[in-house]
Amino acid sequence: MPVETPTIDGDSARMVACIPRLRRYARALVGEHAAADDLVQDTFERAWARRRTWRRDGDMRAWLFGIMHNLYVDQRRRKGRAASTLSDAGVDLPVRPTQTDNLEIRDLGAALALLSAEQREIMLLVALEDMPYDQIAVTLGIPTGTVMSRLSRGREKLRLLMSEGLRPAALKEAK
Amino acid sequence: MIPSAITDEDLHAYVDNRLTQARRADVEAYLAENPDTAARLHAYSEQKAAIQAFHRDVLDEPIPHHLFLAATGLSPAPGPLSRPVWLSSGMPRRIAACFVIAGAGALGGWIGRGALRPAPSGAAGAAMGVSGLPRRAAMAHRVYSADARRPVEIGADQKRLLVHWLSKRLGTDVHPPTLAAQGYTLIGGRLLPGPHGPVAQFMYQDADGQRLTLYMSGEDGADEHAGMRFSREGQVNVYYWDYDKFGYAVSASIGKVPLKRLADAACEQLESG
Numbered sequence: 551m552p553v554e555t556p557t558i559d560g561d562s563a564r565m566v567a568c569i570p571r572l573r574r575y576a577r578a579l580v581g582e583h584a585a586a587d588d589l590v591q592d593t594f595e596r597a598w599a600r601r602r603t604w605r606r607d608g609d610m611r612a613w614l615f616g617i618m619h620n621l622y623v624d625q626r627r628r629k630g631r632a633a634s635t636l637s638d639a640g641v642d643l644p645v646r647p648t649q650t651d652n653l654e655i656r657d658l659g660a661a662l663a664l665l666s667a668e669q670r671e672i673m674l675l676v677a678l679e680d681m682p683y684d685q686i687a688v689t690l691g692i693p694t695g696t697v698m699s700r701l702s703r704g705r706e707k708l709r710l711l712m713s714e715g716l717r718p719a720a721l722k723e724a725k
Numbered sequence: 726m727i728p729s730a731i732t733d734e735d736l737h738a739y740v741d742n743r744l745t746q747a748r749r750a751d752v753e754a755y756l757a758e759n760p761d762t763a764a765r766l767h768a769y770s771e772q773k774a775a776i777q778a779f780h781r782d783v784l785d786e787p788i789p790h791h792l793f794l795a796a797t798g799l800s801p802a803p804g805p806l807s808r809p810v811w812l813s814s815g816m817p818r819r820i821a822a823c824f825v826i827a828g829a830g831a832l833g834g835w836i837g838r839g840a841l842r843p844a845p846s847g848a849a850g851a852a853m854g855v856s857g858l859p860r861r862a863a864m865a866h867r868v869y870s871a872d873a874r875r876p877v878e879i880g881a882d883q884k885r886l887l888v889h890w891l892s893k894r895l896g897t898d899v900h901p902p903t904l905a906a907q908g909y910t911l912i913g914g915r916l917l918p919g920p921h922g923p924v925a926q927f928m929y930q931d932a933d934g935q936r937l938t939l940y941m942s943g944e945d946g947a948d949e950h951a952g953m954r955f956s957r958e959g960q961v962n963v964y965y966w967d968y969d970k971f972g973y974a975v976s977a978s979i980g981k982v983p984l985k986r987l988a989d990a991a992c993e994q995l996e997s998g
Contacts, residue, residue: 560959561798562796562797562798562864563864563867563868565796565797565798566788566793566796566797566864566868567868568796569788569792569793569796570783570784570785570786570788571784573783573786573788573792574780574783574784577780577783578776578779578780587789587791587792590792590795591791591792591795594792594795594796594798595795598795598798658772658775658776658779659779662776673776674776676741676773677772677773677776677777678776678777678780680741682743683738683743698733698734698737701737702733702737705737705740705769705772706765708772709765709768709769709772712768712772713768
């Protein structure tokens with residue numbers, strides 16, 4: 551195919567190409583299927599509305615993830631106001647351990663849900679998108695040092711969650 | 726030279742394969758003497774692989790219609806498009822669009838060109854105009870004809886299934902035309918979202934691997950009198966026409982003249998079928 555010129559067609563095609571990755575990330579982030587797709591849809595709608603904020607030489611994927619991040623933060627803020635007594639850790643996730651005891655955590659989804667949303671975002675961008683740390687910093691609008699400290703704490707917390715309990719099947723199979 | 730102290734950041738960058746070769750060697754030397762840290766990093770690598778495996782399936786899921794529309798900036802605007810009353814009654818139902826071309830085509834093509842070019846900035850919705858058929862067809866052509874792995878959802882080897890499935894989804898009998906005389910073979914088709922419901926896309930290929938798509942979309946305000954029109958959408962040339970509530974578009978990255986021959990052949994078969 552010839553080189554694409556920066557037209558609406560080209561942008562559309564580039565955005566369509568990003569759908570599967572945005573869906574995967576959203577699913578991992580919010581847990582629930584329909585809510586995740588809603589977040590993806592909102593992301594595209596906002597992206598089209600603010601298309602001029604995208605630098606033509608920039609990475610469209612990172613720009614879209616940044617938009618999704620902002621929408622997700624807004625969402626959580628709204629939910630936080632509605633249910634201010636809930637803790638930070640995974641309040642909007644349906645995948646949660648059914649027992650109160652951490653030893654009962656059996657799968658990775660449940661373990662991820664126990665990380666803070668901030669830690670989870672970074673863990674997912676690193677693992678799913680293989681995004682460089684400085685690009686994550688730009689995407690999330692935080693310093694690279696903060697990316698590193700959240701990654702460090704998130705990884706350690708997940709390690710402890712996974713090793714304390716029964717060795718989770720998901721981790722074993724994935725090797 | 727003694728390497729500088731290994732930091733926590735180095736350790737994570739090691740897991741994520743982001744170190745220079747020299748620094749990587751430093752970390753490996755450090756890990757050889759610190760088995761606890763090595764075990765911890767091993768666990769981090771495992772959890773990273775597990776996260777990747779845990780969500781891999783999502784990438785292969787079919788894309789829902791509403792997300793495709795949102796990504797292309799084509800989400801239906803609130804409120805239905807107003808449709809001229811005269812289109813729905815009084816006029817003869819079927820006019821052979823392929824044969825209207827002679828006089829009106831040149832003019833239609835010329836006007837269509839100006840009217841349907843994408844707007845130079847923002848406002849994707851506005852750029853759609855009344856139908857945006859050639860643009861949508863060209864976009865779908867670009868996205869799927871470039872897909873080496875899965876250009877079609879159902880292959881031509883299952884033609885009966887393909888025809889049945891698409892007919893059912895579009896709510897009308899669908900018969901992909903034969904373009905063998907023009908050197909193109911049907912390789913399959915897929916269903917796509919459109920602003921007014923599902924759209925069928927048939928994919929053809931010639932002996933050199935050049936791909937051509939036929940896009941068939943239910944259109945609000947289909948205008949059979951407009952005849953066959955031409956639109957250039959970036960690198961893709963499109964001939965399109967309306968017939969019996971459907972808009973059709975033939976798209977390929979080939980010259981206008983050979984494309985016109987193919988569009989004529991498709992149009993005649995579709996209207997006689």
